[in-house]
Amino acid sequence: MTQYFVRRVMLAVPTVVLVIFATFLIVRLVPGDIVTIMMAERPYATQADKEALRKELGVDRPIPVQFVSYLGKVARGDLGDSFWTRRAVTAELRQRLPVTGQLGVFAIVLGLVIALPIGVLSAIRQDTVHDFIARSFAILALSVPSFFTATLLIVFPQKWFGWAPPLVYKGWDAGPIAHVYYFFFPALLLGVGLAGGVMRLTRTMMLEVLRQDYIRTAWAKGLRERSVIIQHATKNAFIPVLTVIGLQVSVVVSGSVIIESIFNIPGIGKYFVGAIFQRDYPSIQGVVLVLAIVIVFVNLLVDLAYAYLDPRIRFA
Amino acid sequence: MAEMVALELPGVGVAPGRRLPFLVDVGRRLVREKPLGLIGGLLVLMFVVMAVAAPVLTPYGPGQLGAGARLLGPSGAHLFGTDNLGRDVFSRVVRGAQVSMTIGVLAVVISTLISLAIGVLTGYFGGLFDMLFQRVVDGFMAFPALVFLIAVGAMFTNAQIPGLPTQGLFSTTVMSISIELGVLFGVGNSRVIRSATLSVVSSTYIEAARASGASHARLILVHVVPNVMPPVITLATLGLGGIILTESALEFLGLGVPPDQVTWGKMLSTEARAYMLQAPWLAIFPGLALSTAVFGFNMLGDALRDLLDPRLRRG
Numbered sequence: 001m002t003q004y005f006v007r008r009v010m011l012a013v014p015t016v017v018l019v020i021f022a023t024f025l026i027v028r029l030v031p032g033d034i035v036t037i038m039m040a041e042r043p044y045a046t047q048a049d050k051e052a053l054r055k056e057l058g059v060d061r062p063i064p065v066q067f068v069s070y071l072g073k074v075a076r077g078d079l080g081d082s083f084w085t086r087r088a089v090t091a092e093l094r095q096r097l098p099v100t101g102q103l104g105v106f107a108i109v110l111g112l113v114i115a116l117p118i119g120v121l122s123a124i125r126q127d128t129v130h131d132f133i134a135r136s137f138a139i140l141a142l143s144v145p146s147f148f149t150a151t152l153l154i155v156f157p158q159k160w161f162g163w164a165p166p167l168v169y170k171g172w173d174a175g176p177i178a179h180v181y182y183f184f185f186p187a188l189l190l191g192v193g194l195a196g197g198v199m200r201l202t203r204t205m206m207l208e209v210l211r212q213d214y215i216r217t218a219w220a221k222g223l224r225e226r227s228v229i230i231q232h233a234t235k236n237a238f239i240p241v242l243t244v245i246g247l248q249v250s251v252v253v254s255g256s257v258i259i260e261s262i263f264n265i266p267g268i269g270k271y272f273v274g275a276i277f278q279r280d281y282p283s284i285q286g287v288v289l290v291l292a293i294v295i296v297f298v299n300l301l302v303d304l305a306y307a308y309l310d311p312r313i314r315f316a
Numbered sequence: 317m318a319e320m321v322a323l324e325l326p327g328v329g330v331a332p333g334r335r336l337p338f339l340v341d342v343g344r345r346l347v348r349e350k351p352l353g354l355i356g357g358l359l360v361l362m363f364v365v366m367a368v369a370a371p372v373l374t375p376y377g378p379g380q381l382g383a384g385a386r387l388l389g390p391s392g393a394h395l396f397g398t399d400n401l402g403r404d405v406f407s408r409v410v411r412g413a414q415v416s417m418t419i420g421v422l423a424v425v426i427s428t429l430i431s432l433a434i435g436v437l438t439g440y441f442g443g444l445f446d447m448l449f450q451r452v453v454d455g456f457m458a459f460p461a462l463v464f465l466i467a468v469g470a471m472f473t474n475a476q477i478p479g480l481p482t483q484g485l486f487s488t489t490v491m492s493i494s495i496e497l498g499v500l501f502g503v504g505n506s507r508v509i510r511s512a513t514l515s516v517v518s519s520t521y522i523e524a525a526r527a528s529g530a531s532h533a534r535l536i537l538v539h540v541v542p543n544v545m546p547p548v549i550t551l552a553t554l555g556l557g558g559i560i561l562t563e564s565a566l567e568f569l570g571l572g573v574p575p576d577q578v579t580w581g582k583m584l585s586t587e588a589r590a591y592m593l594q595a596p597w598l599a600i601f602p603g604l605a606l607s608t609a610v611f612g613f614n615m616l617g618d619a620l621r622d623l624l625d626p627r628l629r630r631g
Binding site: 011022023142148151155156159257258261287288295296 | 352451452457458460461462463466467468564565569584585588592599606607608611618
């Protein structure tokens with residue numbers, strides 16, 4: 001297990017460095033020079049002003065020099081300052097990451113609460129009407145974009161019942177009930193999207209496990225269905241589902257970019273879209289770097305948990 | 317006597333020319349065994365026809381102002397109503413299929429080529445090359461899809477690919493979005509192709525071909541590639557749904573194709589959100605079109621996976 005752990009961690013390090021380098025390069029290849037955009041608000045700026053700003057932001061140096069200096073700073077936990085607000089990117093992220101994190105965890109939990117029971121039911125009632133409906137629902141959940149369901153959720157209850165989901169951000173200071181109530185709807189929309197994939201995998205894994213010998217033994221022993229399914233089958237069927245949760249993190253991040261703009265959530269996704277439109281290099285780099293590290297880290301955790309739960313993996 | 321033995325062995329007695337072509341066989345089984353997949357296929361066909369025949373099917377131009385009064389509800393004259401500028405929503409929804417299908421098909425072709433190249437080569441050669449290349453793929457997959465697309469998309473905003481028009485269905489922007497999506501899905505899918513390649517490479521017929529002196533090129537092109545086609549076809553169909561969905565998300569954020577092109581994502585974003593309480597049909601119809609198209613591709617892809625994966629085959 002230790003050897004496996006060390007190997008996995010070693011493989012994650014080059015991935016992160018590669019991500020830092022790629023982000024750095026992509027951001028700098030974007031046409032639309034930051035200085036030109038910033039100077040657009042000051043039509044009387046001279047060439048000398050531009051040069052001064054360029055020097056101040058540090059974008060006058062050759063790209064390799066910028067990269068080495070950036071890498072040095074990142075190693076010390078400094079992601080630079082926003083070109084526009086001059087606030088430290090780390091401070092911005094510290095404020096916004098928990099918001100998106102909450103949304104993501106809430107969404108994944110809701111997704112699992114929907115997907116696992118339906119996936120299991122669908123498998124033990126294979127090829128019945130229930131199974132058929134559940135599978136169609138799963139494909140539907142994968143097909144309908146969250147910005148469409150969000151629009152429907154905002155429009156129709158308001159037309160019919162005069163009720164709409166809250167669209168003004170409520171932090172913890174607004175009270176826990178208002179806070180959770182606010183987060184419930186965006187998290188539910190994201191969660192339903194996730195549920196489709198998880199449900200399908202749960203069903204497949206259950207079907208595979210249910211055909212194995214030890215399940216037949218459990219039935220033959222005369223155990224009740226509840227015991228066979230819950231105590232014997234789900235334990236093994238849910239292990240691969242864990243991997244999918246790792247992959248879902250990246251889906252949640254993409255989804256939060258959209259959901260946060262619709263529900264006015266002050267998280268990472270909204271910040272990122274703003275930073276792109278303003279060519280705010282340090283902010284873009286900071287966001288992508290932190291998100292990539294989160295994704296690599298979560299997947300590492302998932303792999304380790306997987307190896308811990310299923311010995312076949314680490315000895316393979 | 318020899319004839320009787322041949323009859324008893326399945327497949328041996330059949331003349332090679334009499335065997336149905338692979339795709340025809342899959343098509344027949346789709347119709348017979350997979351009603352849901354067939355519905356998906358018909359939906360896909362409907363959207364393809366919509367995209368190709370859009371000029372004939374639409375009573376008004378997509379940008380034609382004052383086709384009717386402003387914000388009219390759905391009626392006989394305007395099936396899906398009109399928008400805030402008096403444009404016919406039905407005509408715009410039908411036109412929207414063009415951009416989605418164009419980007420979908422272009423991106424799927426690109427992603428298939430990329431995933432085949434990466435998956436087959438790393439799976440076939442293995443070793444250090446595979447190990448290093450897989451780290452690059454890891455790094456790539458650590459980017460959340462939309463974050464990658466937005467960042468790379470910003471790169472192309474003012475760029476111009478030589479030889480392409482600035483407007484229309486094959487403009488630089490349409491092309492660059494297709495390339496981005498193609499790369500994104502291609503690299504992600506290469507993992508599946510790689511594992512399919514690994515299982516093909518370890519089979520005995522590859523060993524036999526290698527023993528008989530076949531070159532790497534011959535082994536890859538004649539033996540490996542045709543045998544990894546089942547996952548390739550499945551990934552392409554499911555990928556089309558995913559690509560259309562992702563592209564519409566970009567449009568929704570205002571990062572898509574130029575204003576002269578109508579897209580479902582764009583229709584759902586600006587106009588629909590400003591007027592959605594007075595005129596919900598502005599949001600419903602483009603959203604339904606988008607969801608139905610993706611639903612069709614997903615159903616079809618799902619059925620194809622069942623038909624093409626021998627492990628899932630029944631009986």
